[in-house]
Amino acid sequence: QSALTQPASVSGSPGQSITISCTGSNSDIGAYNYVSWYQLYPGQGPKLIIFDVNNRPSGVSNRFSGSKSGNTASLTISGLQAEDEADYYCNSYTSSTVVVFGGGTKLTVL
């Protein structure tokens, strides 16, 4: 069982905005601003799209944004496009020695 909880699936229509949540605890998301998000297409390696809660690496679309409130981090994708259909994983720094990821969320673009 993953230490961070994500919804198994979300869906949206092209042009809409969707939000994926990632719930942790006072030992990880709630305590630190070190949440990252990864996009994963089948047959490819994960791609970093958000780090430090709300920062985008160079080259990542500004349609991707991150936020945090309490023990929950969120990834928002605005202006949904067909190419956004992928799996998304969150990751947080934790006070324990274990690196924690979420269980992943499958995004379907209707």
Add this chain to the structure above:
Amino acid sequence: QVQLQESGPGLVKPSQTLSLTCTVSGGSISSGLYYWSWIRQPAGKGLEYIGRINTKGSTNYTPSFKSRVTISIDTTKNHFSLTLSSVTAADTAVYYCAKRLPAATRPFDIWGQGTMVTVSS
């Protein structure tokens, strides 16, 4: 731009040892102070961190793997490796190598495309 590529057998028998290599291209594995990591994804499950090594050979492993895992680095061949002993069907997964700056707060900024390993007789 650094790229990572995993390689190794796609099929391993139960109780045997899984061995994978991650080859670094586009840069030297020892040119910066990075953490070189292994992460896996069992079918239908989320990402699972195995451990990492730095360019000086210092390692850190997730406790649940600690008794079975070894990560090593060969700077002359520009690669690092994973060995996982006494494998079972539960070790069937896509295995990824990844890079991060040398701090646990840093994200994994470069990943390989992954290699599927099946444990079966």
